[in-house]
Structures are given as C-alpha cells and as structure tokens.
Amino acid sequence: MSRPLFETNGQLGAWLESSDVTIVDPPAGLFDYDPDALEPTGVESHPLREVVDFIATHIASLPLKVYKRLPDGGRERVRTGPLAELLANPSGNPAISPYAFWLSLITDGLLADRYLAVQVEGHDGAPHLKRIPPRRWSVTSDDFDEITGVKVQVAGQTSKYDIHKDAILLGVGYSYAGAKGSPKRARLKDVLKEYEASVEYRRNVNKRGIQAPLVIERDRPWPDEQSAQRFRQSMRAFVHGGASTGGGMLLEDGMKANQLASFKPIDVADLDARDKVKIDVANAYGIPPELLGIREGNFSNLTAFKNMLYGTYLDPYIVAFEQSLNWCLRDRIYTYDKGVYIEFDREGQLRGDPIAQYQALSTATGRPFLTTNEARELLNKPNLPEGDGLVTPLNVLVGGQTSPQDGMTESRGTPVQDITSSREDT
Incomplete structure (x- = not known):
C-alpha cells in the first residue's frame, strides 16, 4: 500500500514497503490526488x-x-452446525442484530x-465475526x-x-491500478458537489x-x-406568528399594502436539477429511479420494476456477496462437506401473491406440492406425526385430471360430479 501513496518518490515508497510501514488512516490531505482514496x-x-x-x-x-446438496440433486436446509450458528448470530454482540451486522458490511461495500x-x-x-471499518485496514x-x-491497524x-x-470475510471491487477497489462515490464526486451547492x-x-x-x-x-x-411593535408580533398566523393585517387610516416584486423561495427552480443528480446516482448503482420515488412512474412500470428488483437489479450485489460468504466462510469453517x-x-420477496403462486405450482406439478407439516410451518403451528407425506387426492390420482384445480376429466371433458350423478341414475 505504501508505494502508491508515495509514487512521486520511489525510494521512499520502496523503503516503507520493505520496512513494513503502513499508513491506514492518514489525514485527508494525503489522499487529495487519489480518486480511489476513502475520504469521508x-x-x-x-x-x-x-x-x-x-x-x-x-x-x-x-x-x-x-x-446441503443431496446425491439425488435435491437439497435440504441445514439448521445446526458451526456455519449455520455463525450466520444466525454473526457478531455475538447482543446490541448488533444479524440484520444490522450484514447491513454494515453491505453498506461498506457500496460506499467504499x-x-x-x-x-x-x-x-x-x-x-x-468482527466488522473492521474500511478506514482501519x-x-x-x-x-x-x-x-x-x-x-x-488498531491502537x-x-x-x-x-x-x-x-478466516476472514473479504470483498473488494475493481480498481484500474492497485487492489483496493474504486468507490462509485469517487466517480460521482462532481455530481454530489453540485447537489450540495x-x-x-x-x-x-x-x-x-x-x-x-x-x-x-x-x-x-x-x-x-x-x-x-406602536405600529412597528404590532407588525413584529404579526410577523412572528402567534394567534394571528395566517390571518389578515389590520392597517391604520392612510395606509395601504403593496406587493413587492420579488421572487419567493419556492420559485427557485433548482428542484428539477437536484432530482437529475439523484437519477445519476441511481443509474450509477443500477437501480431504477422510479423505485426510489425520484422519478414518477405509472402502475404498470412500477409493478414490472418491483418484480425485477431481486432478479435483475439487486442480483449482481447478491451474487457477489453470496460468493464471498461461500469462499471465505464455508471453505474455512465447514471444509469437510463441499455440498x-x-x-x-x-x-x-419474489413469490408475490401466494394464492397465484400456489395455484401455478400445483398446476405445474399436477398434485399438491406441500406436506401438511410444511403448510403448518407457514402458520407457526407444531408438526403432526402423520404430516410428513404428500396427500394426493384420489380424483387427481385416478380421475385423469390435468391438475388439482381442474374439475374436468381429460377424456370426456365432463365434470366429475356429473359423471357420478349419471351413474346413480342408471
């Protein structure tokens, strides 16, 4: 790290590197020329x-x-073991929930x-796991x-x-020179300064x-x-508010109020420019501005954006973090089982309307796809001893129907209840 900091003096950089001298948290002025520096x-x-x-x-x-990947291609949830316990309570600090811990790491990656x-x-x-702030390493x-x-470097x-x-969990983005990443906010520096101005x-x-x-x-x-x-004091009281706020102004004889040709604060046309800055930032991170309320959208495109949120827009961030977790944690803590x-x-987040999803899955499989205990789990109810198997209705098993929701037989196209009634008549 020392050589890029002192690239104007190769001998000094070589001495710092050979002497194992590292500047982790230097003054901001030292990094002024470096666009990739982690300035606040x-x-x-x-x-x-x-x-x-x-x-x-x-x-x-x-x-x-x-x-855990099973030999037949299926998979099962692993609820016990060192890896599952670490993910359930990563920090071990009662004041830092798992959500807060992962939020801090992900935010570090997005900002730094x-x-x-x-x-x-x-x-x-x-x-x-102990989170190390970016300025400390x-x-x-x-x-x-x-x-x-x-x-x-601490203390x-x-x-x-x-x-x-x-056993470390590490993630670093791309940088043209060096290996410390290139924060997007460095590339958006001029745009953000325009917004602040x-x-x-x-x-x-x-x-x-x-x-x-x-x-x-x-x-x-x-x-x-x-x-x-006396009039000046009454005007001060009127301007400062009180019970007269929003009311009319009482003038004495011989007085009249004329409007002054001046602009109002609300007339300053910079709101559109500020929204364009937000749109630039959202586009830099690959997020549709409509989802953040920055740009107005209609019901159709907002629904489409939300459906693609976890599959298209957040997928690159999720995949990168998942791979870091597997390479850095699984292979150092759970090395005896690569499955x-x-x-x-x-x-x-992707399933949307549960009724429509369940009907689609049942139609696609041609039979129920949840066991009794799996359904009771969704309602936070205890399992039943006989609830582990799939219950397949007889009309689906032998009635020739295309799906459990279909009331028509495949061969005759006649409802099941009509067939039964016709048999009774005969």
Missing part, C-alpha cells in the same frame, strides 16, 4: 445514501440460509467498494494486483491476515429571502413617534 467526503450525501440505503436494506433483510470482517472468539467461546497485493491479505498495532489461511443555495434563499414581499405605504406623516413605535453452501432466500 460525500459519504453522507443525501442522494448517495438514499440509493445505498435502499440497496443495503433490501439485501440485509433477506434471510441467509445454509443448504470493499468490506472486511475477521473471525474472533466471542464471550460464549463460539466463533463470531488496507489491502496487500502482489505485482499483478491480486490480493494476498490485509493489514488491520497502534498492526495485525496481518492471509487470504489463503485465516444547490441545497446550500436554497437554504440561503429560505433563510435570507423576503418572507412577506409587501411594502406598507402611508400617505401622511405619523402624528407622533409613539404611534409609529454445503450459503444462499440468500429470495423466494419470500
């Missing part, structure tokens, strides 16, 4: 956080589950283009920009982790602009200073 500038920008929070919250809310968590032993003696790489490990001490040996301008207009663009004229002089002072893998459960 822009992290809290409203358009950026609006898009990043949308992505991170939707992914972190998906349940992380462990499955990298995230890191190292395995530590918790208070219960079980392995847990640096990537070590070889001459081909391939990551070899990380260095974590003046540097800890080294080998990517091939140590627009917000500052509008704030100043609201603060310093004329709130009531009126001028009061009087066609005769005040009879005395006391009368003028085990970690996966986000996206079915709960």
